Amino acid sequence: MKQVTATGQSVREAVESALAQLHITEEQADISILDKGKKAILGLFGGKPATVLVKKKQNVKEEVVNYLQNIAKEMGIFPKINVKQEGKTYYFQLFDEKIALIIGKRGQTLNALQYLAQLVANQASEQYVTVIIDAENYREKRKETLVQLAHRLAQKVHMTKRSVKLEPMPSYERKIIHSSLLDNPNVKTISEGNEPHRYVVIKPEK
Structure with a gap:
């Protein structure tokens, strides 16, 4: 439950009732007063309860971690998740002895997980944020592989004078x-195609 409408003899009483139902503190809530209510005449007639709408503030880290844990659980994995934030970018590093299942072939499962986690994060955030999902530093190892691949293919292109098209990659890998x-x-390099099948082409420089 992420929001609740509550009533009380006063706004404060209504708010406290809503917070108790959501199991959160006032700092974790967005509170909207729907009706301030009205005191009863002589405590008996014409009274009207106060009504408030209280929403639980969404936390990007919490929402993404919960999402990752739920997905991993379906795969029979219970990873340790480390979280780091730098500005509007959130890094989630996963560790588990079965981490290969999360990575998938050439990181395809990891990339798909990152894409979905990005959607979850931006539903929970009032401003656009970037999410990077990694698994036991796979991304750094993948980067080294891509750099070596780029130089090897560049040499081939230079020697043959023929362009080479790489496999589809997410934007940060193309970068x-x-x-x-x-x-x-x-x-020279250019990106062609449409997401999520966009790819890099290495061409000879004329």
Whole structure:
């Protein structure tokens, strides 16, 4: 339950009733007074209860962690999750002996999980935020692999004078390819296609 409408003889009483039902503190709530109520004449006639709407403030970290835990549980995994925030970017690092199931082939499962977690985070946030999901530092290892791949394919393109199309990648992986070859005078890179099937093409520099 994320919100509740409550009544009371006063606004304060109504608010306290709602907070108790939601099991939260006032600092964790958004409170809207729907009706301030009216005291009864002589305590007997014409009274009207106060009515409030209390919503539980959504917490990005909490919402994403709960989402990840629920998904992992369905996979039979109970990972430890470390969370770090830098500005509007949230990093969630997962650790478990079965972590390969979360990563998937070439990180496809991890990328899908990150995409869905991003949606969850932005439903819980009043401003746009970025979510990065990693599993036992897979992303760093993947980055090293992509950098090596980029240089190897760039050399091939330079030698053959033929363009090479890479497999579809999420935007941050494409950025790694582009950045790796930015200073290479022999080739240029462009992204083509539509999400989520957008890919990088390495072309010979004429």
